[in-house]
Amino acid sequence: MHATARITAADRGGVTTLPVLDGDGPFALRRLRARGPAARVCIVGAMTAPLGGDRLRIEATAEQNATLHLTSSAATLALRGATSAAAIYDIRLTVADGAELRWLPKPLICAAGSNLRQTWTIDLAPTARLVLREEQILGRTGEPSGRLTTRLTVRRAGHTLLTQEATYGPDAPGWDGPAVLDTHRATGQLLIVDPSFAHSPPTVHLLGTPADGHAVLTPLPGPAALATAVAPNGLHLRRLLNTAHSTTHRPTPPD
Template sequence: MTLTDERNAPEAPRNPVAGVHATARITAVDRGGVTTLPVLDGDGPFELRRLRARGTEARVCVIGAMSAPLGGDRLRIEATAHQDATLHLTSAAATLALRGTTSAPATYDIHLTVADRAELRWQPKPLICAAGSNLHQSWTIDLAPTARLVLREEQILGRTGEPPGHVATRLTVRRAGRTLLVQETEYGPGAPGWDGPAVLAAHRATGQLLVIDPAFETAPPTVQLFGDASDGCHAALTPLTGPAVLATAVAPDALRLRQLLDTARAAVPRPAPADGR
């Protein structure tokens, strides 16, 4: 018999990577001019709910079934709009990133695929990064040449009366296999210069609106500025190389940020698609 001295046994990790690993999958398919959802599969914190359709589009709401993302969580959403489908994704409430039981960051990856003549709108409620949270979020978007996309994101750094959490994001958009946009941002404790005058200064709400439409190739949007300097609100609407326009905004709070992005969205021209859809 061999006796083991527990004092000499390998020490267990002091800070194991814990957390929830979950993936939600959504597939939209056009059937005779009406978009259907043959795949609507969520687990962990993701509960997916069909909403009442509007016209030919399918609408899905992501409902948080538990607190997430927390430190160590690995969350992923995959959504595909097949040819001629129209898919609108939203959320029931703001996403609240919180400190977890581990110092490891939470990751939240969103993969969107949009086929020819399809349209996908990703318009969730804001992301709130609570004090002590650490989140890495990414979007990877692949578009066919005639696909259309509307993507809105809003980030609120800290709840009322508390310091901000940390969030790092990366947005990668490819159209017809070619890179259209790669953008990285980082805010909160540990991010260099994030609260300096060249980035957010005293603002704690920031967001952007990306609209991609092949009709912009013949009718491109123009540069526009919005906001009220006395109110601390600023937004810029800028055409990108390719049929796309990007609005970025900063504001003191979530309400004024949403108002800025709504104003920018209303200023984006909505030309009729070439195929009449």
């Protein structure tokens, strides 16, 4: 299956509208009640996806001075497909000057036998703001993890702010060793890009306990901050990322 969802947010006199809201295949896009000037969109899974061999893509743009908040109605479940080929899930976000985009979906769950490659390509204008949360649960309860490769590339004002890649699951060297996840099966990160960090950047924080998982919040040149966390389950992972977010002195994500 090949499917694409497109979302465009535009500022109209201080209120964000959605001139483009188009989804097909597994992507059903729903407008949510606005909170202040922001436009809010929920991505609803209309069918089972991604499966092996699927090609899925989301394109979201916040035009100048617009505020766009994106969430999902439920976790995304990657499953074994009829083919052993990897499913491709490509997310492209563009944020213009003075605009803000918050991407706060439910977790991605990689079921046993699944094979998924997820890519993020994010382009930010110099005064754009971004809050991006990604959470991965490696295997459902009592089952081994599927295979997941995730790659994140963030550019700000045409320059690379962050690029990273990680692979988990079968045939990925050392992913479940003590240097990576050890016994944890939930991992994720929170990336915040905010021009105000140029004057008051967050400081390094270590969060968590051996039982609940660990997170580290670090400032990035950009200006930005990145929190990376590992935890025994999704509940503890979300708590760690929310704590890291509040440590930056910005409001905790509502979604």
